Amino acid sequence: MKKVPYRHRISKIFELSLVVFLLLSTPLIAQEDAAPQEAEAVADAGAAAGGDVAKGKQLFNQNCAACHALNRKMTGPALANVETRLAEEEGLDKEWLYAWIKNSAGMIASGDAYANKIYAEYNQAAMTAFPTLSNQDIDDILAYTAAPPPAPVTPAGTAAATGAPAESSGISNELILGALAVVFGLLVIMLFLVNKTLRRIAEANGVDLEREKAEKGMPIWKAFAKNQFLVLVTSIFLILAAGYYAYGWMMQIGVDQGYAPIQPIHYSHKIHAGDNKIECKYCHSSARVSKHSGIPSLNVCMNCHKSIYEYKGNPEGPSAEDIANGYTNEFYTGEIKKLYKAVGWDEENQRYTGDSEPVEWVRIHNLPDFAYFNHSQHVTVAGVECQTCHGPVEEMEIMYQYSPLTMGWCIDCHRETNVNVADNAYYEKIHAELSKKYGVEQLTAAQMGGLECGKCHY
Structure with a gap:
């Protein structure tokens, strides 16, 4: 039989790889031997305590x-x-x-x-x-x-850098990386020699390798489909990504922050609450005494617009942005005419005709039916400003939902907001009792029971 020199080379490479592996495993064994000694040291410290x-x-x-x-x-x-x-x-x-x-x-x-x-x-x-x-x-x-925490294993290189004597055998990171590089290089050489040997055997047996077909190769999608590991990893990644985005999408259900619908009659909070300083509760008067803030009836609008039949604009004139958006004096005057038509107001004769039309306002803020929120409790009793929840309405040309109105948002507010008890007879007795209980001068809404489930879910 003809002697094949490659077998001898490959066996030598395997032996060298085994030696390198044993050298790398030696410090790990030394570390395992040191673990019982550390445990004994901790036990001794506890006994002393x-x-x-x-x-x-x-x-x-x-x-x-x-x-x-x-x-x-x-x-x-x-x-x-x-x-x-x-x-x-x-x-x-x-x-x-x-x-x-x-x-x-x-x-x-x-x-x-x-x-x-x-x-x-x-x-x-x-x-x-x-x-x-x-x-x-x-x-x-x-x-x-x-008890002191377990001492980390100090590599030999670290001990030398700090000037401390190396009491246990160790190995530096550089040496480990070098050894791994050597092993990797040996593996590459082995693969190269094996490939070369197999090609010689194929040629000796008259096998045509058809180099042209090998160079052409197969399509990427076919190679991917045949690689079961890549298919598995890709499938897992796609499933996790789909779950992540599905969870994010579901968590946004019912959260309408930023919602700004177009109303049948344009109403500018910027003009009314901003320029003209009209108090929010003048129009939303039920917020003082009711669970709901309510949509103002059109007769509240007519209290002013009987005599304000056209918009003459801000004394400073419309801004370039307003003009670009079409918010001109003529636009606002046209919206006042829509109001007159809805309430059946005869502008020329200054009387109601009785021929009115309902206005289908589009609701912006809408809590779920299972969540209880009382405007009067917050506005009248607690003295919360409207802007706390609804944002800077005095700057909004088109009203939009400023806050997320989620449960977490409400809970955070209850935890952080101190209850205003000064000159508030509603809280005199309960504040005196709870302040003693908690030993504080200022109570938060949470300490007043604002985190109890039954407060909002009934």
């Missing part, structure tokens, strides 16, 4: 992790080294922690200064009491919060 770190971690996850983290604020404060911090900053000992964890509400009611400080800082919500935890359980939790 008077508790079992392992038990403390279990108790922490069962009782504390829902509201606390070690190194960042959540519902409650961060708890890393909490015992040491309270002793140094507040002068509080472990006995205070025992009492606080077992009965936080009692500590607040007793007038304890730091207990009330925490209570006020974290949304006036008393921490859940844990009377079933023993002092030893709390010691274990405190030991866990005081």
Whole structure:
């Protein structure tokens, strides 16, 4: 049999690749050996603190992790080294922690200064009491919060850069990348030699490779269809993209922010509320006493337009933008004539003819039927300005929905808005009681019950 030198070369390359792999795996084994030593160091630190770190971690996850983290604020404060911090900053000992964890509400009611400080800082919500935890359980939790975090594995290159001695075997990132580059290069050489060997075997057996057909290749779509991995990845990507856009589209259902329909009679809030300073509640008078702000009846318009039969314009003259949009004096005068026709007003004889036509106004702001909103509660009782929800209406030529009017938007407002209780008899009694309960001078709408489901959904 004729000797094929390529087999010998390929076997040598495989042996070299195996050696490189074993060299790379050595530091990983050293890191695994170091892990038990780190665990022992943490356990020793917990024992020095008077508790079992392992038990403390279990108790922490069962009782504390829902509201606390070690190194960042959540519902409650961060708890890393909490015992040491309270002793140094507040002068509080472990006995205070025992009492606080077992009965936080009692500590607040007793007038304890730091207990009330925490209570006020974290949304006036008393921490859940844990009377079933023993002092030893709390010691274990405190030991866990005081235990140092696991030390990161320091590569040899990092130790040399900082001047610290390298106590454990390691490998630098540059060496790892170099080794990977060598392995990649060896694989390329192997593929090249295998391809060359297979071609020689094919030629020796009289196989015509038809180089012209190979160079022509197959269409891209056919090559894609035959590659099952690409088909799978593309399908997953398309499904995720479709889900993302479908979710975004569904989340916008019922959200009509920016909606600005054309009305049958043009009404300029810019002229009425802006230039002429007409108060919103003059036209929308029911907002003071009713759930709805109401659409003004046409007789409210006629209170002024009996004598204002043409628009003479702003003393400064129309702006270039208004002229470009067709908002001229003649346009506004024509809209006044539409009003006269709708109410049946005989301009020449200054009387109503009785021949009126209904105006089909297009509603702009429309909450779902399951959401309750009372204008009088906000406008009259709370003193909320119309612009808070409806935006700068005095600047709107065409009225549009300024706010999203979503549930999240309402909740954020209730959480951030202080209730105006000054000279407001409606709140005198309830404010006195709630201010004592929460220990604050200014109450938010949320503290007044503004987050209760039944307030808006009935």
